[in-house]
Amino acid sequence: MNVETRREPDLSPESAEPPGDAVRTGNLVGALAAFVVGAYVAIAGIGYGFGSAARPGAGVFPFAIGVLMAGLALAWAIMTVTGRTPSGETPSRPERRGVFRIVMTMVAAAGFVTLVDVLGYQLTMSAVIAMLLATVARVRWWLVVTIALVMGIGSYALFVNGLGVSLPAAGIPALHHLGL
Numbered sequence: 001m002n003v004e005t006r007r008e009p010d011l012s013p014e015s016a017e018p019p020g021d022a023v024r025t026g027n028l029v030g031a032l033a034a035f036v037v038g039a040y041v042a043i044a045g046i047g048y049g050f051g052s053a054a055r056p057g058a059g060v061f062p063f064a065i066g067v068l069m070a071g072l073a074l075a076w077a078i079m080t081v082t083g084r085t086p087s088g089e090t091p092s093r094p095e096r097r098g099v100f101r102i103v104m105t106m107v108a109a110a111g112f113v114t115l116v117d118v119l120g121y122q123l124t125m126s127a128v129i130a131m132l133l134a135t136v137a138r139v140r141w142w143l144v145v146t147i148a149l150v151m152g153i154g155s156y157a158l159f160v161n162g163l164g165v166s167l168p169a170a171g172i173p174a175l176h177h178l179g180l
Contacts, residue, residue, distance in 0.1 A: 023093045027080040030094075030102065034073035037106040042066025044113035048168065055164050062113055069109065101136050108132050120170030120180040121159075126152030 042063050051057030079085050094102075108128045116124040130148035133139040139147070159165040170180045 024080055026093065028077060030099070031073045031077035031080060034076065034102070034106060035070050037110050038066045038069030038071070038073055040066070041109050041113050042070060051165070058165060058167050065109060069106075104132065104135050116168045118171045120175055121167040122152045122156045122180050123170065123175065124152075125155060 043066070045059040045061070045063030045066055048059030048062065049057035050059050050063070083090060108131060111131075112124055112128045115127070118124075119127070126148045129151045130144050133144045133147055134141070156167060159167055170176045170178075
């Protein structure tokens with residue numbers, strides 16, 4: 001009787017081969033895009049000001065997120081070039097849904113710092129949260145609207161009233177007149 005046994009792949013660090021050229025190129029392009037977006041967000045954060053330790057400015061959070069994003073992008077690029085991850089696994093092609101989530105998160109971060117001076121904090125935050133909930137989390141529309149409005153208005157109240165952070169107001173006169 002001829003019985004074939006299925007052999008598990010050897011995933012030890014010694015046996016891991018570097019990723020193929022297409023995977024490596026895709027990962028490097030993704031890392032570069034993430035680095036560029038992270039740098040853009042960090043630079044935009046600098047423009048909003050840091051304030052002081054007692055009264056942080058509107059730029060602290062975007063700057064921190066941008067630096068974190070750029071740093072993680074560098075780590076991603078290094079892992080791709082070296083062919084190793086901290087766990088010893090070989091970098092592989094991410095799932096299509098994972099790539100979509102990463103791209104949408106980068107679009108949200110860049111979109112936020114681009115639009116916050118035009119639409120104001122409340123509208124921009126609500127729009128970004130709505131976009132992420134609808135596309136990444138795939139939440140029902142009524143929850144998208146509810147959560148986005150609560151997050152946009154609630155986080156504004158927390159930052160302005162609770163922490164004393166001055167957040168950008170809308171640059172469009174009609175929106176500014178409405179208190180946005």
